[in-house]
Amino acid sequence: MALWVDKHRPTNLDKLDYHTDLSAHLKKLCASGDFPHMLVFGPPGAGKKTRVVAILRELFGPGAEKIKIDQRIFETPSKRKLELNIVSSNYHLEVNPSDVGNYDRVVIQDLLKEVAQTQQVDAAAQKRFKVVVIHEADLLTRDAQAGLRRTMEKYMGNLRIIMCCNTTSKIIGPIQSRCLLVRVGAPTHSEMVKVMHKVVKKEHCGPLPENFAFRLAEESGRNLRRALLMLETAKVQSHPFKEDQEIPRMDWEDFIRTVRVQILKTQTPESLQAVRGQMYELINHCIDPAAILKTLAKELIDRVEGNEIKMKFAQEAAFYEHRLRTGQKAIFHLEAFVAKIMSVYKRHLMSMEM
């Protein structure tokens, strides 16, 4: 029993539902003796990880699916202990080094060295190398990336690295040039609908109205994982599916909607104070500040009239998101964004009246 997302995840390259060209390429690549380092990138929910898992299976057979989860402890030069959960099989290892924040360099170096220095013991293994999968590679610090670069060269003999990330813009050039870049684009709406039908059929839970499926695909923002989660939730909420069934939405997004309402309703210092409280609440729930800003900006842009103000909002959002990423205290930048938007919007309203 698992979530649909996991349960119906295609396990090998042949079963992938879309991007068949890419699958064919990957298959060829795995069959050839020379497997490169790989950098898989694409929007969330596009199927990067599914493809990585499929590649592993293609390379090593079903043994790659038998995974172990263990906690490893790393020690920084300053004697700080870091704990990190690692998923491993006999053939590969998955890490999420961004979990340890600024100390990811230590993890990367220690772990990769350790893996690289031991040869593949299983004589029956089809490949001589082990694979290390690095998730959220775009969150790696510069230091860690620099460390990675050296390791990639040095231990090419028995180590391959597959990195997953949303954007390549945060990966330093030297790493990009050492990897095969694989882009996994978001599925189209119709592809998503197709997948959803397949899942519903496998789950034997009645017909899925076309319209509802399409709305789900749209609402999820071409994020298949999200669409499937929503579909499952919708099934729990009301079954059988109806044509006009309400689409379950994320609470925090709804909450951001109320923030948007507040911003567009009154633009006063008190209102700003209230919004700050709401922002704190979102942060409390561990919602990524950048995601808050992005979602809020999208909401705002959708809700105002006039191209000029839309453009202005987008500009401010971009500006403050950049600041947010370079700054330290997220709340400052979120609040500054809200204050700026309020200020701009107020001026806009006044100019409309005149």
Added chain:
Amino acid sequence: MEEDSLSDISDPISDIESDTLDGVIDSDEETFARTRGGAAKKKPAANGSSNSNKRGAAAATAGTKKAKPLKNSTSPTGSTTGITTSTSGSKRKASELKFSPLGMSLSASESSPSVRSSSISSPFTGGSESADDQWAEKYAPRNINEVVIHKNKINDVREWLRIYTNPHDTRRDTSGGAILVLTGPAGSGKTTVLQNLAKEMGLHIVEWINAINANNIIQRPVMQSLEKESWRPASLDEEYAPVMRSFQEFFSRAHRFSPLQLSSSKPQQTHTQNAFGGLNSSSPATSTSSSSTGWMQSPRSGPVKKNIILIEDLPPVSALSSRKIFQDTIHNFANSRASTSSVLVIIVSDVFSKQSTELQFSSTRESSDPALTMRTLLPSSILGKLDSGAKNDNARIRQIKFNPIAPTFVKKALKNLMGQEFRGRTTYEPNSSEIDQLIQIHEGDIRAVINALQFMCYLPSKRRQKFREAARLLEEDSEGLSTLEERSLQGQDSSLGIFHAVAKVLFNKRNWSGPQEEFDCDIVKVPPNAWSKRRPPLSFNPEKDLIEKLPVESDLYTLMLHQNYTKHMNSIDECSTAMEYLCVADRFQSPSSFGNAGYTQTMQMQPYMTSVAVRGMLFAPTSAGPASANSFGGPKKHFWPELFAVNRTARANDEMFSEIALDLAGREAHGLATGSVTGPGFIPKAVIRQELVPMLHKCLLMDPYRPIFQRLLRGSSKAFVRHGAGAYGTKAGIVKKEFGEGDEGFTEELDASAEGISSTSGVTDEVGSSQGLGAGSGSGFGTGFGKGKMTGQQQRQEQRTRVDPSMVDDDPIEDFSD
């Protein structure tokens, strides 16, 4: 005093540790002023330093004290020898003196209970003044009527002591050990009241004194051997035993045994032994006998009722482990029924707690040493009882708060003191305006006032003149006082209060009503097209008058500005400007904006950062004084930054999310080797938080009995998903706290939010409660989270101990498992 030290020079025993003394001599008045606080508690060599280990320190102590009367001496070498000799001289005198009180006490025990030891009474009888250089000690109140604090406070303490030291009192709560916690700022008479009351009521005070302090003579006065016993490690082994172990031992001895009732046939022997104990208490050679007979018979002829165990000199409790021992010890005391032989009094000075509270707030890291406030020091069980018993005067565990001593009282005491000290000699006697000034500066800290007064009387006449001048200015203009030079002259900490510092910026003192032609800067005229940016001149210099004097880290200060600024802004544009500058300031701080810039560089940037933040905040309001025209209206209350509470909750939530990630990562399946699982592996954090958990939350709400949840999630995670992940808009988990109140409040607030339990009803917290902190706890995020967290811990425990899981989890869903 001058004659005194001169006479000491002739003492033959000299050249002890002259290098130690050199350091002392180098220091001038300012140094002395700074060490005033420590010196106030020192009683020179009186507590027995024939022990060679202590020589250096003792000499240094005495040297410091001797140095000031000799300040007039022009030749440095002359003064050096003078001090050296005087030191040993005084030491010797002191050790002689040490014997005399004991001699007196012997007779005292036989004759009258009210006779004091001679070392204290001698100044008043015209005896030697060298033993009590510190006026604060010398003129300490001799009985409870001389203590200049409010009678009601004294009565509170007296009443409590009476109830709990009298075994026959019907009002007492006999369910366990009685604990009294005295809190209040330094110099508000906590210890004095207790000492004098104990004397009045014939109670023993058994005080814990840290061994390390005893060795280094950085210590409080050893209590008069008549009324008090100081427990110290007696043998070499004990001396080097871990302090906390000796603390426990001290405690068990102190409360288990009632004061030793020695037979009257051999009082002589007892006292002699004790005299040695008192003298050589920290000497490694002392036999254990002195400690075993450490419980001296009370000099009173009547029956001794009880011991007072006094903890004022805290054992080193900064480390978590030793604090645990401390708390356990106190907890055990409070709960043991057998401990009827004594009561425990803990004295916590607020100065101690205030500084560390600020420290606590300034550090954003969880692991850093939390403050030693009363709240963190005492075990939570005691705290709970403290709060619940706050209204009940007869509560077994009670806190009595002392306030700073009122200026009129201080003045009365000072008059009394000066009458005794000068006895008509007017040469050095300060005039009344000087005294007023001192009282005003030291804000109810009577010890500081007396010390400052004494110090002032030693000032060379020129300095005196300067001081008098300042005092005159004070009379003319009350603002004149707060100039820093004057404050530092008296050795008072010159930093601003944190509330003051915040208000100073937010209320934005400018000459708003003044002519608008004046600008912030005289050099560059503001061009007409930038007139929207012109502001009247500031009434203070932010860098010099504010940032230099911040009592907290500038980081925290910026946060406080951020927390409170909105109420002082008139329009959203102003808010936007203000935030803009705060953002820029924030980016200074972040290492990432400098590439590989490390901590050092961040530190270097800090002054600029604060400057930008403060000046930006000052620049933001465009029009008239924010105090006059403001949309919020009403008095402005300032709050501690919410961010700490938010961060704490977020961190705890983060932990829960990580656990869920672990739950979802995979599960065991048949046919796999042990430890192996199948599953998706780790899902990125963002996905868990922003997609998975919100959806799971909805599913759980709709259908909590779906088998999928049994398999996927642990009970704790399930509870978290159920309660925590949704529940937006309740504001629970965020607590606002007005500042300017007791320091304990802040800690409490944090605790409450960290535990997710809204039990802050004891604190006056209007904003918090109005936001549903108190009321909204039923369905709020806080509770759900608190529950989840709790069960999480249980779960972990359970994994270790392999208990049946269904016993631990009270979640109803669990009943349906498999």
